[in-house]
Amino acid sequence: MVISTVVDERWFTICCSFIACFAISGNILVIVVHQTSRSLRSVTSIFIKGLAATDMLAGIAIVPGMIPITITDNFWGEFYCKVIGSYYILWTSAKASILILVFATTERYFAIVHPVHHKRYFTNLAAKILLVLAWVIAVLMNLFSLIILHADGDSCIVRWDGNKHVRNLIGVMVFVLSFFLPLTLMFLAYTKMFVSLRDREKRLNRMDGTRSNKSRSRIISHRIKKNIISMLFIVVCTFTICWAPDQICYLLMNLEVKSFDYEYSVVYPYFVLLAMANSCLNPIIYSFKSKPFKDALRKMLGRKNRVQDNGGSLNSIAQNCSATGLGTSPPVGNTNAKTTDSSETVSPAL
Numbered sequence: 001m002v003i004s005t006v007v008d009e010r011w012f013t014i015c016c017s018f019i020a021c022f023a024i025s026g027n028i029l030v031i032v033v034h035q036t037s038r039s040l041r042s043v044t045s046i047f048i049k050g051l052a053a054t055d056m057l058a059g060i061a062i063v064p065g066m067i068p069i070t071i072t073d074n075f076w077g078e079f080y081c082k083v084i085g086s087y088y089i090l091w092t093s094a095k096a097s098i099l100i101l102v103f104a105t106t107e108r109y110f111a112i113v114h115p116v117h118h119k120r121y122f123t124n125l126a127a128k129i130l131l132v133l134a135w136v137i138a139v140l141m142n143l144f145s146l147i148i149l150h151a152d153g154d155s156c157i158v159r160w161d162g163n164k165h166v167r168n169l170i171g172v173m174v175f176v177l178s179f180f181l182p183l184t185l186m187f188l189a190y191t192k193m194f195v196s197l198r199d200r201e202k203r204l205n206r207m208d209g210t211r212s213n214k215s216r217s218r219i220i221s222h223r224i225k226k227n228i229i230s231m232l233f234i235v236v237c238t239f240t241i242c243w244a245p246d247q248i249c250y251l252l253m254n255l256e257v258k259s260f261d262y263e264y265s266v267v268y269p270y271f272v273l274l275a276m277a278n279s280c281l282n283p284i285i286y287s288f289k290s291k292p293f294k295d296a297l298r299k300m301l302g303r304k305n306r307v308q309d310n311g312g313s314l315n316s317i318a319q320n321c322s323a324t325g326l327g328t329s330p331p332v333g334n335t336n337a338k339t340t341d342s343s344e345t346v347s348p349a350l
Contacts, residue, residue: 017066051101056279108193
């Protein structure tokens with residue numbers, strides 16, 4: 001990776017080391033907590049684990065590029081420049097991350113807006129297939145970087161062979177397909193979900209006067225769904241903030257706007273560090289925004305989770321709602337109860 005001479009390379013390496021450490025350890029923790037906790041086994045949890053594995057791989061990919069190496073003008077030099085020096089796995093992980101977020105958002109969209117079709121389309125197997133698909137698409141979208149990186153003497157250089165319009169076209173396609181379009185679709189989906197949740201909340205507030213177990217169960221279910229949507233929305237916003245500067249500058253460079261050479265600019269290392277930092281932020285978001293994750297983490301660390309039991313009835317309702325957003329535990333309440341409002345169908349989530 002090219003570092004501007006204005007920036008202290010040691011400072012950059014230290015920052016990369018901290019990011020890699022937190023990305024690897026934090027996301028391993030997320031995977032272990034989700035894998036060992038029965039209350040977190042759901043379709044959404046599969047996407048969360050897939051995203052954590054992708055971020056962990058991004059953290060691992062940072063490490064080899066920090067190791068000083070003498071580049072030779074031969075096969076191994078070419079291999080280093082194309083795969084390691086180019087941070088190919090890191091940038092591919094970023095594309096996989098945004099696609100996984102798209103699939104997770106789509107799953108939540110169906111759970112909130114079209115609950116009747118949710119269980120039919122989003123099974124555990126379907127989620128796993130979508131994770132594989134995300135990586136296949138990401139690898140294909142980033143293949144061009146293996147072509148343009150070359151070993152030149154003792155350094156790696158970017159060389160676009162052929163018509164410059166090819167570079168312009170690839171730059172636009174990468175920006176639109178791997179950043180702008182997915183984010184636009186996700187923000188539209190979250191807008192629709194928040195509107196749907198707001199309308200449902202109004203109906204539930206009118207029902208709250210009955211104070212029946214059924215109405216309270218629906219209210220708790222609604223709150224859990226809303227919390228999950230809010231958490232995933234924060235994850236998407238964080239991804240956008242971290243990656244937007246790098247993606248926009250990379251687009252401008254490929255469009256050759258005013259001969260802007262982003263990779264040799266002063267801002268390049270800062271924007272790259274900001275993008276890298278995204279891989280270690282999601283575990284922090286889960287720790288603050290996901291009560292089920294915090295409870296499972298406490299349980300895994302041996303701390304007893306104390307829950308106030310209001311005469312047993314509220315606890316029963318909460319267990320009923322575990323399938324709504326906390327996992328796939330079977331309801332322990334009135335299993336014969338039926339609802340005629342399909343919009344209140346309970347669906348698995350985080």
